[in-house]
Amino acid sequence: MAVLQNLFSFTLTVLAYASFAIFAAGVLYKIYILKKTPVPLKIPTTPQSTNVSGVAARMAGDVLFFKSLSKGETESALWTAGWFFHLGFFLVVLRHLRYFTNPIPSWVMLVQDLGIFAGIVMFFAILALFFRRYTNERVKHITTFADLTILIIIFLIAATGLTMKYMIRPDIVEVKAYIFSLIFLHPSKAPMNPVFILHFISVMALLIYFPFSKLIHAVGYFLSPTRNQANNPRTKRHLNPWADEAWDKMVNGPRPIDSKTNEPYQPWSQEQWRKKWLKQEN
Amino acid sequence: MAETGKLEAKPVSFEDLIKWEKIKYEAPELTGKIETPCIKENASLSYKAQLYKGKDAIARLGYPTEGLIPNWKEKFLEKMDEMLKKYRSVRLFMDICVRCGACTNKCHYYLGTGDPNNMPVARAELMRKIYRRYFTPQGKLLGKKLTNSEDLTEEMLALWYTYFYQCSECRRCSVYCPYGIDTAEITMAAREIMNSIGIVQKYMHEIVDKAQYIGNNLGMIPDAVRNAIEFVETDLQEQTGLDIKIPIDQKGAEILFVTPSADFFASPHIESLYGYAKVFHQAGISWTMSTYASEGGNFGLFVHNYNNMKIINKRIWDASRELGVKRVVGGECGHMWRVLSSYSNTLNGPFDWLNPKYSIPQHICEFTLDLINKGALKLDKSANDEFTVTFHDSCQVARGMEMGGTASGQYEIPRAVIKACVNKFVDMPENTIKEKTFCCGAGQGLLGDDMLPIRVKGAMPRMQAVKVVKDSHGVNFLALICAICKAQMSKMFPTYGYPMEEVGGIHQLVSRAIVFGAKEGI
Numbered sequence: 007m008a009v010l011q012n013l014f015s016f017t018l019t020v021l022a023y024a025s026f027a028i029f030a031a032g033v034l035y036k037i038y039i040l041k042k043t044p045v046p047l048k049i050p051t052t053p054q055s056t057n058v059s060g061v062a063a064r065m066a067g068d069v070l071f072f073k074s075l076s077k078g079e080t081e082s083a084l085w086t087a088g089w090f091f092h093l094g095f096f097l098v099v100l101r102h103l104r105y106f107t108n109p110i111p112s113w114v115m116l117v118q119d120l121g122i123f124a125g126i127v128m129f130f131a132i133l134a135l136f137f138r139r140y141t142n143e144r145v146k147h148i149t150t151f152a153d154l155t156i157l158i159i160i161f162l163i164a165a166t167g168l169t170m171k172y173m174i175r176p177d178i179v180e181v182k183a184y185i186f187s188l189i190f191l192h193p194s195k196a197p198m199n200p201v202f203i204l205h206f207i208s209v210m211a212l213l214i215y216f217p218f219s220k221l222i223h224a225v226g227y228f229l230s231p232t233r234n235q236a237n238n239p240r241t242k243r244h245l246n247p248w249a250d251e252a253w254d255k256m257v258n259g260p261r262p263i264d265s266k267t268n269e270p271y272q273p274w275s276q277e278q279w280r281k282k283w284l285k286q287e288n
Numbered sequence: 289m290a291e292t293g294k295l296e297a298k299p300v301s302f303e304d305l306i307k308w309e310k311i312k313y314e315a316p317e318l319t320g321k322i323e324t325p326c327i328k329e330n331a332s333l334s335y336k337a338q339l340y341k342g343k344d345a346i347a348r349l350g351y352p353t354e355g356l357i358p359n360w361k362e363k364f365l366e367k368m369d370e371m372l373k374k375y376r377s378v379r380l381f382m383d384i385c386v387r388c389g390a391c392t393n394k395c396h397y398y399l400g401t402g403d404p405n406n407m408p409v410a411r412a413e414l415m416r417k418i419y420r421r422y423f424t425p426q427g428k429l430l431g432k433k434l435t436n437s438e439d440l441t442e443e444m445l446a447l448w449y450t451y452f453y454q455c456s457e458c459r460r461c462s463v464y465c466p467y468g469i470d471t472a473e474i475t476m477a478a479r480e481i482m483n484s485i486g487i488v489q490k491y492m493h494e495i496v497d498k499a500q501y502i503g504n505n506l507g508m509i510p511d512a513v514r515n516a517i518e519f520v521e522t523d524l525q526e527q528t529g530l531d532i533k534i535p536i537d538q539k540g541a542e543i544l545f546v547t548p549s550a551d552f553f554a555s556p557h558i559e560s561l562y563g564y565a566k567v568f569h570q571a572g573i574s575w576t577m578s579t580y581a582s583e584g585g586n587f588g589l590f591v592h593n594y595n596n597m598k599i600i601n602k603r604i605w606d607a608s609r610e611l612g613v614k615r616v617v618g619g620e621c622g623h624m625w626r627v628l629s630s631y632s633n634t635l636n637g638p639f640d641w642l643n644p645k646y647s648i649p650q651h652i653c654e655f656t657l658d659l660i661n662k663g664a665l666k667l668d669k670s671a672n673d674e675f676t677v678t679f680h681d682s683c684q685v686a687r688g689m690e691m692g693g694t695a696s697g698q699y700e701i702p703r704a705v706i707k708a709c710v711n712k713f714v715d716m717p718e719n720t721i722k723e724k725t726f727c728c729g730a731g732q733g734l735l736g737d738d739m740l741p742i743r744v745k746g747a748m749p750r751m752q753a754v755k756v757v758k759d760s761h762g763v764n765f766l767a768l769i770c771a772i773c774k775a776q777m778s779k780m781f782p783t784y785g786y787p788m789e790e791v792g793g794i795h796q797l798v799s800r801a802i803v804f805g806a807k808e809g810i
């Protein structure tokens with residue numbers, strides 16, 4: 007039995023490190039790829055501010071209050087569920103800092119109760135999102151297996167979290183000791199509370215899945231050209247890094263042939279126009 | 289024993305899958321309400337765009353001429369890879385959609401047809417299915433079912449052709465999307481991918497070619513442009529009894545004016561051309577049009593083909609340099625304005641030979657309003673008293689770029705010009721104007737007659753909004769600032785049972801209201 011437990015604990019530990027590594031490397035890689043991909047033209051969705059501070063204000067509105075989403079007349083349910091889910095998630099993460107810090111900063115202690123409440127809110131928001139996804143005909147139509155997977159993962163996280171709070175309490179000291187052993191790279195034995203283990207595994211699943219899935223919207227939003235570009239193309243020249251290369255390739259490429267004459271096609275050129283029509287100044 | 293009686297299913301060729309057929313269309317009853325329809329699978333699957341067969345033109349655009357090329361799958365993925373690497377918008381929008389559904393009922397084509405593939409997210413998913421299958425690790429490993437991805441098949445390609453030509457790239461979806469996902473960007477990339485394997489839509493590419501090589505969308509050689517403009521000039525002089533000039537290719541003029549070539553002929557477009565000429569005349573600023581840059585519009589915007597767009601745009605700036613003008617002013621046109629204002633500077637800038645005191649380029653509404661504010665134009669509002677006017681924000685203007693240097697000038701400036709010309713102005717319902725405006729239903733390559741069935745469906749939301757103000761305020765004039773909108777609306781009004789004459793440009797109103805004489809100087 008002990009051997010099995012040790013083996014299981016070892017697997018969990020490996021998984022913990024692996025998931026964190028995949029998460030960090032994956033997200034960094036995604037950001038790198040997206041940042042590297044050029045934005046050839048200015049395409050902000052107006053009304054967009056003409057200066058950077060205005061753009062930042064709009065983006066803050068989007069991130070903090072889901073401003074763009076709230077513009078729709080039929081999105082109030084989604085806005086409510088989505089906003090409370092994200093807020094709840096954020097507060098719950100803050101609350102969890104107590105397991106990662108020693109000594110625990112006082113503000114983390116202050117958000118403990120709020121964090122618990124947020125966990126409950128988050129749980130019901132997830133249920134609402136679930137419900138909406140399968141009752142709204144249009145949303146159901148576009149739902150993919152991946153959307154379901156993520157909902158299930160976050161549902162598991164929230165459900166096991168609340169279970170640990172209200173029903174099957176693990177030994178918090180043991181849990182914290184385990185987490186600290188992971189942080190300081192000499193892992194001890196994992197706590198063998200089944201609810202904790204499920205909670206732990208689902209969080210790791212989320213971390214692993216994060217960079218490969220739509221969850222990347224969390225960082226992707228900040229790179230979205232329709233939101234992060236200022237609305238000033240006439241006053242500030244935006245450059246396309248690959249413009250010249252593409253142009254050279256075309257200009258020096260083969261000229262199109264006119265099938266009637268079998269000669270290179272002669273467009274109305276600027277020279278012809280100049281010779282024939284350009285009037286002198288009067 | 290040989291199997292008998294087993295019918296071989298006749299193989300359906302790709303050409304059959306995307307064959308254009310004439311479809312009867314009918315305008316739906318107007319109720320004044322824009323309701324989200326229930327999903328009707330494949331409701332608009334049969335609305336196809338015609339394929340382009342003009343081999344020379346296709347070759348000139350740099351695409352394969354023989355229809356679907358034999359090794360299309362390879363080339364398709366190659367091109368898609370290129371799009372993903374060149375446009376962050378495309379790559380990012382593939383990744384970050386959470387399928388929340390906020391955009392699902394924002395597209396006028398979905399509202400008009402109920403076809404689920406016309407929901408913006410579903411349209412984009414057509415590309416995402418391929419993206420996940422060939423460009424993500426999970427798609428390569430886990431198979432189609434688990435990742436909701438799709439193999440590249442002719443059926444899939446037919447869906448692409450159908451639904452990426454049922455998007456007018458109006459960007460309404462990107463307003464409501466929490467991440468600003470702009471389906472138009474995806475549509476543009478999809479069209480370019482299809483072009484690169486030889487599936488070229490007729491209407492828009494015919495025009496891209498003409499604009500590139502002849503200089504305007506109608507394919508008129510410079511002599512014809514000249515004749516057309518001279519004809520308008522004579523007409524105008526007869527109408528007004530004044531010596532109003534429309535100068536052509538005049539070196540050393542102050543302003544180069546560009547406008548869609550439709551303005552030379554089409555009705556109601558031509559009325560606005562009268563308006564522009566009158567404004568310039570009254571302001572006493574020397575101006576010229578050009579037979580080299582005889583087109584304002586730039587259909588190159590509609591696909592992610594940077595060079596084609598650049599060539600068309602280049603004519604304007606080459607002409608302006610050659611003519612030695614100090615300012616460039618653009619007439620009423622949606623996509624023209626987007627390219628001219630948002631892209632020109634990137635495509636062909638910087639414009640150091642022009643006068644930096646004025647925005648480069650200027651929109652005619654900015655120009656006119658400036659004159660009005662300076663008192664250089666006298667307008668008699670009562671000349672338009674027979675009209676109660678409403679304004680359709682053209683999507684490419686409303687969601688394209690700033691006007692007047694402020695974030696929402698593109699909503700206020702055209703309205704200010706209208707209000708200076710008429711006594712009675714009302715706006716349509718709030719969710720159908722300004723940033724939330726609905727496209728006319730024919731933008732970005734869908735204006736061809738072959739697309740009429742989908743155009744009628746796509747115009748529905750706008751027509752409902754028109755009905756609301758017609759019923760409540762007796763509106764009898766829809767003011768527009770886009771050549772495509774004008775063409776589409778003057779077709780849709782009769783289709784929906786309203787008189788065609790109730791559609792026109794803003795400068796048509798200016799043209800009627802302008803009072804000549806007594807100049808106070810500028």
Ligand code: SF4
Nearest residue numbers: 385387388389391465
């Ligand atoms: S609103 Fe944006 S994130 Fe939501 S489904 Fe549409 S495209 Fe995707």
Ligand code: SF4
Nearest residue numbers: 395455456458459461
């Ligand atoms: S860009 Fe316009 S037409 Fe295209 S999917 Fe979005 S709303 Fe529909």
Ligand code: SF4
Nearest residue numbers: 622683728731772773
């Ligand atoms: S025609 Fe007008 S409304 Fe339609 S897409 Fe173009 S600018 Fe938008």
